[in-house]
Amino acid sequence: xxxxxxxxxxxxxxxxxxxxxxxxxxxxxxxxxxxxxxxxxxxxxxxxxxxxxxxxxxxxxxxxxxxxxxxxxxxxxxxxxxxxxxxxxxxxxxxxxxxxxxxxxxxxxxxxxxxxxxxxxxxxxxxxxxxxxxxxxxxxxxxxxxxxxxxxxxxxxxxxxxxxxxxxxxxxxxxxxxxxxxxxxxxxxxxxxxxxxxxxxxxxxxxxxxxxxxxxxxxxxxxxxxxxxxxxxxxxxxxxxxxxxxxxxxxxxxxxxxxxxxxxxxxxxxxxxxxxxxxxxxxxxxxxxxxxxxxxxxxxxxxxxxxxxxxxxxxxxxxxxxxxxxxxxxxxxxxxxxxxxxxxxxxxxxxxxxxxxxxxxxxxxxxxxxxxxxxxxxxxxxxxxxxxxxxxxxxxxxxxxxxxxxxxxxxxxxxxxxxxxxxxxxxxxxxxxxxxxxxxxxxxxxxxxxxxxxxxxxxxxxxxxxxxxxxxxxxxxxxxxxxxxxxxxxxxxxxxxxxxxxxxxxxxxxxxxxxxxxxxx
Numbered sequence: 001x002x003x004x005x006x007x008x009x010x011x012x013x014x015x016x017x018x019x020x021x022x023x024x025x026x027x028x029x030x031x032x033x034x035x036x037x038x039x040x041x042x043x044x045x046x047x048x049x050x051x052x053x054x055x056x057x058x059x060x061x062x063x064x065x066x067x068x069x070x071x072x073x074x075x076x077x078x079x080x081x082x083x084x085x086x087x088x089x090x091x092x093x094x095x096x097x098x099x100x101x102x103x104x105x106x107x108x109x110x111x112x113x114x115x116x117x118x119x120x121x122x123x124x125x126x127x128x129x130x131x132x133x134x135x136x137x138x139x140x141x142x143x144x145x146x147x148x149x150x151x152x153x154x155x156x157x158x159x160x161x162x163x164x165x166x167x168x169x170x171x172x173x174x175x176x177x178x179x180x181x182x183x184x185x186x187x188x189x190x191x192x193x194x195x196x197x198x199x200x201x202x203x204x205x206x207x208x209x210x211x212x213x214x215x216x217x218x219x220x221x222x223x224x225x226x227x228x229x230x231x232x233x234x235x236x237x238x239x240x241x242x243x244x245x246x247x248x249x250x251x252x253x254x255x256x257x258x259x260x261x262x263x264x265x266x267x268x269x270x271x272x273x274x275x276x277x278x279x280x281x282x283x284x285x286x287x288x289x290x291x292x293x294x295x296x297x298x299x300x301x302x303x304x305x306x307x308x309x310x311x312x313x314x315x316x317x318x319x320x321x322x323x324x325x326x327x328x329x330x331x332x333x334x335x336x337x338x339x340x341x342x343x344x345x346x347x348x349x350x351x352x353x354x355x356x357x358x359x360x361x362x363x364x365x366x367x368x369x370x371x372x373x374x375x376x377x378x379x380x381x382x383x384x385x386x387x388x389x390x391x392x393x394x395x396x397x398x399x400x401x402x403x404x405x406x407x408x409x410x411x412x413x414x415x416x417x418x419x420x421x422x423x424x425x426x427x428x429x430x431x432x433x434x435x436x437x438x439x440x441x442x443x444x445x446x447x448x449x450x451x452x453x454x455x456x457x458x459x460x461x462x463x464x465x466x467x468x469x470x471x472x473x474x475x476x477x478x479x480x481x482x483x484x485x486x487x488x489x490x491x492x493x494x495x496x497x498x499x500x501x502x503x504x505x506x507x508x509x510x511x512x513x514x515x516x517x518x519x520x521x
Contacts, residue, residue: 007075061108192384
C-alpha cells in the first residue's frame with residue numbers, strides 16, 4: 001500500500017523532526033512524533049467504528065489538537081474531512097451534515113448541545129466528544145464531556161488511547177477527495193467544494209515558494225481552522241515544512257500580543273480587522289514584535305492607518321486573494337511592493353494561472369475589468385453532488401471566480417467588485433441570498449435585499465432593505481429576532497431599512513446597485 005496524500009505527512013515528518021514541537025495548545029506542547037502516533041491511533045479508532053475509504057467525517061470545534069489529528073487521520077484512511085463553522089446555527093449545520101452524508105462527527109464538549117441538535121435527522125451514526133485542551137491552558141484531560149456517553153456518543157481521548165498505534169496501510173492518491181468545505185453561491189444554498197489531496201498539496205507548494213516558509217517558523221493561528229485560509233495557507237504548509245504552530249481557540253488581541261512575544265512568533269495571518277485590533281491594544285507599543293517577519297492579510301484591502309501602524313514597528317504585509325475553490329491561494333502581493341502596488345492583490349501563485357475574461361470568455365487587455373478566472377492543480381474539479389454548479393463554475397477548464405477585476409501591465413491583480421454580491425464581514429463570507437431567504441420567511445415581508453455597508457471595525461456588515469406587505473407592521477428588532485438561531489450572528493443584518501418601493505429592472509429584478517448608492521452609507 002502507498003499513501004501519497006496529506007495523511008502521510010506526519011509519518012514522513014516523524015523521522016526528520018520527531019522531537020521538535022509541532023503544536024502548542026495552551027500549556028501543552030506536542031512533538032511531531034507524538035502527533036504522528038496520536039493520529040495513527042485515531043485513524044485506527046475511526047476504522048474500528050466503521051469509517052472506511054470515502055466516508056465523510058466532520059469536525060465541530062475551535063482550534064484544537066484534535067482538529068489536526070482528525071484531519072490527518074481521515075487522510076490516512078482515505079476518508080473525507082468536513083470541517084464545520086462553529087458560528088453556524090443548528091439548522092445550517094444540519095444541512096451540511098446531511099448534504100455531505102457525514103457518518104461520524106467529532107465535536108468539542110463545549111459545543112455538545114449544538115452538535116446534538118445538528119445531527120438530528122441526519123445520517124450521523126456516532127459522535128466523539130473532545131474535552132477542552134486549549135482554553136485557559138488546560139491539559140489534555142480537560143473538562144469532562146457534558147453528554148451521556150454510550151454506543152453512539154463516546155469520549156474522544158478514551159477512544160484514541162484504546163486504539164493501537166500501528167500504521168494504516170491504505171493507498172491514497174493525489175486525485176482523491178480529501179476535504180469538503182462549504183461555500184455559498186448566488187442561490188444562497190451552501191454547496192460543498194471537494195478539495196483533493198492534490199489541491200491541498202499544490203496549494204502548500206505555492207505557499208512554500210512564494211512565502212519562503214522555514215522549518216524555524218512559528219505560526220500563531222488566531223483564525224479558525226475551519227476557514228480555508230487558516231487551514232490551507234497557515235497550518236498545513238507549516239507542518240509540511242516542519243515548523244511549529246501555536247493554536248488559539250478564540251482571538252483575544254491582548255493575549256495574542258503576549259503569545260507573539262512569548263513564543264517568538266514569526267508568522268501571523270488575518271483580516272484587516274484582526275491587525276487593527278492588535279494595534280489598538282494598550283500593550284501594543286511595549287510588546288516585543290521583533291520576531292514577526294511574515295504577516296499575511298486577506299479578505300479586503302488593508303487600511304492605510306493599519307499599514308502605517310505596522311510599518312512604524314518595522315513590519316510589512318503580504319496581501320492575498322483567494323477562495324475556497326482554489327484551496328485557497330490565487331495571488332499574493334510581496335511585502336516589498338506593498339506601497340508601490342497599493343490596492344493590488346498581487347501576482348498569481350507560482351503554480352497557478354489566472355486570466356481576466358469578458359462574458360464571451362475572451363481575455364481582456366490590461367486595465368480592462370472582467371471576470372477573474374483561475375486554472376491550476378490547486379483548483380477543485382467539482383462541487384459535492386452539484387453537477388450543474390460544477391458545469392456552470394468552469395469555462396474551458398478555467399474556474400469562474402464570480403469576482404471582477406483587472407491586471408496592470410505587469411500582471412498584478414486589482415479586485416474591483418464581487419460579481420456574486422458577497423459581503424466580507426470581519427473575514428467571514430456573508431451571502432445575501434441566504435440571508436434574504438431567511439428574512440422573507442416572515443409573512444409581513446413583501447421583498448428584501450441585503451447589501452454590505454462600511455463598518456470601521458468589521459470592514460463591512462450586512463444591511464437589510466425591506467418592503468412590507470400592505471397593512472403589515474414590523475420593526476428592525478423583529479427581523480433580527482426572527483434570524484437569531486436561524487443564521488450565524490455575523491450574517492444577521494446590523495441594521496434594517498424599511499422602504500416603500502424597491503428599484504427594479506424591466507424584468508422585475510431588484511437593482512442592488514441603486515440600493516448601494518442610496519443606502520450603503
